[in-house]
Amino acid sequence: MGEKKSDNKIINRVKAVLLTESEAIKNLSELVDEQFVAAVKLFLNCSGKVIITGIGKSGLIGKKISATLSSTGTPSSFLHAAEATHGDIGVLQDNDVVMAISNSGESDELLTFLPFVKRRKISLISLTANTKSTLASLADIVLHARFNQEACALGLAPTTSSTLALAIGDALAIATLEARGFQSEDFAKSHPAGTLGRQLVVSVQDVMRRDSMIPVVQPNDTVASAIIEMTKKGMGMTLIMENGYAVGIFTDGDLRRFLQDTTKSISENISNVMTKTPHTISKQKLAVHAAELMEKKLISQIIVIDEDTKHVEGVVNMHDLMQAKVI
Structure with missing residues (x-):
C-alpha cells in the first residue's frame, strides 16, 4: 500500500511539472509583442554572429539556442559569461548581436562585461523574467519571459524559467529561419553527417x-x-x-x-x-x-x-x- 502511494506521488509530481511548464509557455505565447519582431529583425540583419551568453542553467540553455541558430542559417556562438572577462570577450565583433539570458537579470558575471558590449555599440537583447532588472535596462530589446512559478516544489531549481528561455530561443530561431527563406536543402548543408542531411x-x-x-x-x-x-x-x-x-x-x-x-x-x-x-x-x-x-x-x-x-x-x-x- 505504501509503495503504491509513493508511486502515485511521483506520477502526480511529474504531471504537475509538465502542466506548470506547458501552462507557462501557453501564457507566454499570448504575450508575444513587437520586441520579439525586433529581435528577429536584428538576427536577420546581423552581418556578424549572434552571440548568446549566460551563466549556470541559463548558460546551458544559451548553448542550445546558439546551436539551433547555427544549424538553421544564423551564424551563432556561445560566450560563457564567467569567461568573457578573462579574454573570451575577444570573440565579439562590432557587427555582432548579443543576446544575454538571465532569469533575474542581475547575474554578476553578465553585468560585469555587458557594459563593455554597450560601449562598443553592439546591439544587446535581454531574455529575462525581470523587466526592471539591470540587464533589462542595458538592453536595446527586452524579451519578457514572464511566468508565475518554477515547477520545482521548493521554488528554487530553474525549471519553468529555463524551459521558457529554451522555447523562446526555438521560436526566435524558427521565425528567423522562415523570414530568411531557409529551405531543407540549406539545412542539409550544416547536417551532412546526419540521415536527413544525406537524404537531402x-x-x-x-x-x-x-x-x-x-x-x-x-x-x-x-x-x-x-x-x-x-x-x-x-x-x-x-x-x-x-x-x-x-x-x-x-x-x-x-x-x-x-x-x-x-x-x-x-x-x-x-x-x-x-x-x-x-x-x-x-x-x-x-x-x-x-x-x-x-x-x-x-x-x-x-x-x-x-x-x-x-x-x-x-x-x-x-x-x-x-x-x-x-x-
Missing part, C-alpha cells in the same frame, strides 16, 4: 554502380548467359542493353517465374523472357527519391539514366542505399 544531399549518381559493376547482357544472349552474369555481379538482376540503352531487365523474380515454366529452356534468348519496360531514374535525382520509387513499384533495383540522352549511367539497389545510409 546524396544523389543517385553518388551511390549507383557503374561501368564494369553493372550486370549486362545482349538481347540475343541466352538465359544461361544472363544467369551467369547475375551470379557474377551479385545484384539480383541483369540489364539487357543495346546501343547504350536498356531494352529490358531480368531479375531474380523473373528467373524464379521462368524456372517454374517447364516448357522453357535456359538456351532461350533472354529478349524473349525479359521485362521490357524497366523502371528508370535520372542520375541527378536524390538517392532518397530512388528509394521512394522502388518502394512504390515494389522493386529492388532501378536503372539510372542520363536525363537528356536516356543512356544508361548505372544501376542502384536497396542495399546500395542502405550502405550509403540514405534509408
Whole structure:
C-alpha cells in the first residue's frame, strides 16, 4: 500500500511539472509583442554572429539556442559569461548581436562585461523574467519571459524559467529561419553527417554502380548467359542493353517465374523472357527519391539514366542505399 502511494506521488509530481511548464509557455505565447519582431529583425540583419551568453542553467540553455541558430542559417556562438572577462570577450565583433539570458537579470558575471558590449555599440537583447532588472535596462530589446512559478516544489531549481528561455530561443530561431527563406536543402548543408542531411544531399549518381559493376547482357544472349552474369555481379538482376540503352531487365523474380515454366529452356534468348519496360531514374535525382520509387513499384533495383540522352549511367539497389545510409 505504501509503495503504491509513493508511486502515485511521483506520477502526480511529474504531471504537475509538465502542466506548470506547458501552462507557462501557453501564457507566454499570448504575450508575444513587437520586441520579439525586433529581435528577429536584428538576427536577420546581423552581418556578424549572434552571440548568446549566460551563466549556470541559463548558460546551458544559451548553448542550445546558439546551436539551433547555427544549424538553421544564423551564424551563432556561445560566450560563457564567467569567461568573457578573462579574454573570451575577444570573440565579439562590432557587427555582432548579443543576446544575454538571465532569469533575474542581475547575474554578476553578465553585468560585469555587458557594459563593455554597450560601449562598443553592439546591439544587446535581454531574455529575462525581470523587466526592471539591470540587464533589462542595458538592453536595446527586452524579451519578457514572464511566468508565475518554477515547477520545482521548493521554488528554487530553474525549471519553468529555463524551459521558457529554451522555447523562446526555438521560436526566435524558427521565425528567423522562415523570414530568411531557409529551405531543407540549406539545412542539409550544416547536417551532412546526419540521415536527413544525406537524404537531402546524396544523389543517385553518388551511390549507383557503374561501368564494369553493372550486370549486362545482349538481347540475343541466352538465359544461361544472363544467369551467369547475375551470379557474377551479385545484384539480383541483369540489364539487357543495346546501343547504350536498356531494352529490358531480368531479375531474380523473373528467373524464379521462368524456372517454374517447364516448357522453357535456359538456351532461350533472354529478349524473349525479359521485362521490357524497366523502371528508370535520372542520375541527378536524390538517392532518397530512388528509394521512394522502388518502394512504390515494389522493386529492388532501378536503372539510372542520363536525363537528356536516356543512356544508361548505372544501376542502384536497396542495399546500395542502405550502405550509403540514405534509408
